[in-house]
């Protein structure tokens with residue numbers, strides 16, 4: 067059998083129950099792999115010491131017939147999710163020494179389920195980026211081809227799961243940061259409905275866009291982790307109650323909407339071919355493919371890159387060198403602020419703070435921020451209209467497979483990475499990326515993903531659609 071760290075949540079839970087391995091052996095397999103491979107991959111910013119008490123408690127619970135499949139499962143956490151007593155730096159020099167004083171709600175829930183934590187994973191600073199190259203602590207490498215990026219911003223979590231340095235991981239997604247790295251490393255990545263998962267204890271990037279979600283080796287694992295972390299939370303007033311939106315009953319046959327006019331010249335030919343190939347297999351399996359029109363989608367990226375920096379500039383204002391975070395002293399109070407922020411933040415973070423401050427300034431708020439907000443409303447109604455004729459909407463997660471380091475050093479070319487993923491954050495709808503096949507680049511086979519969007523609270527539809535794709539991959 068495969069090494070224990072290579073198992074899925076489902077298989078590892080089974081192995082623990084049939085006594086193929088103990089919790090300690092499962093932990094050791096993950097922690098050893100993490101220590102061996104991390105010097106090369108830089109997936110983890112910190113690998114935690116073994117927590118004997120937690121391992122022992124999990125083992126006892128399993129022996130007593132504990133129902134949670136996550137009991138004793140070693141997971142990784144993105145470095146912007148708080149775990150009490152541990153550093154949470156959001157991969158920024160600004161928070162390099164910041165220790166969490168409480169658990170994020172998702173962490174509390176996972177602890178209650180008996181899950182274990184291997185370490186905190188690398189990311190683009192404050193989750194801004196699509197390659198993990200914007201980390202203040204060096205980039206993460208893609209385990210499928212170490213000359214390439216793992217995607218971002220949750221690149222460390224994706225690399226840790228793909229290289230089997232943990233069983234599964236959590237990331238955060240503001241404009242694609244779970245789904246794009248999932249696509250680049252051959253994993254399943256879910257961005258839940260806005261408000262489905264509590265943001266309490268997540269270091270905020272864009273508060274109206276952020277969601278925490280799972281990066282997993284299989285669709286079923288994604289469902290298990292999502293079910294464990296979701297639910298309304300008094301600590302996050304934007305969380306939503308079950309069934310707030312109409313329930314989506316999934317029939318056996320799905321109607322899959324494809325906005326063909328959006329899948330144009332910008333998408334690599336071989337990625338398009340893999341995408342069309344998967345659609346054909348889904349049709350053969352009894353699902354139907356329907357055309358949908360989403361004309362405002364061509365403005366989604368522009369709207370995102372106005373709304374997101376506006377929220378970033380607001381959220382990061384608290385990091386001023388006075389209250390907490392990196393502090394540097396000049397001759398005046400103003401110099402204290404300027405020096406602390408200039409030294410603490412990286413280039414991309416500074417760029418977005420400046421951009422966000424500009425679009426919110428009284429002279430420009432109507433021209434930029436309010437227009438972007440109007441586009442957001444239009445996108446939501448266009449998607450809702452499209453969902454009258456289909457259950458889910460499909461396109462490739464990214465136009466290309468993982469790129470090489472430095473290939474997108476021009477910020478605009480990096481932003482174009484997010485063309486397909488940002489809309490789900492703007493509309494608040496749930497979306498998933500699932501592996502659809504491989505394409506060849508310089509002699510290496512690289513994974514690419516198919517992306518499904520569902521109506522609000524339609525996660526179940528996503529799991530059904532994603533499992534159908536998964537079946538085409540193993541067949």
Ligand code: GLN
Pocket residue numbers: 193194195196218219238239240241242243244271374484
């Ligand atoms: N790549 C996008 C950005 O740079 C998305 C980031 C994210 O989802 N956190 O903003």
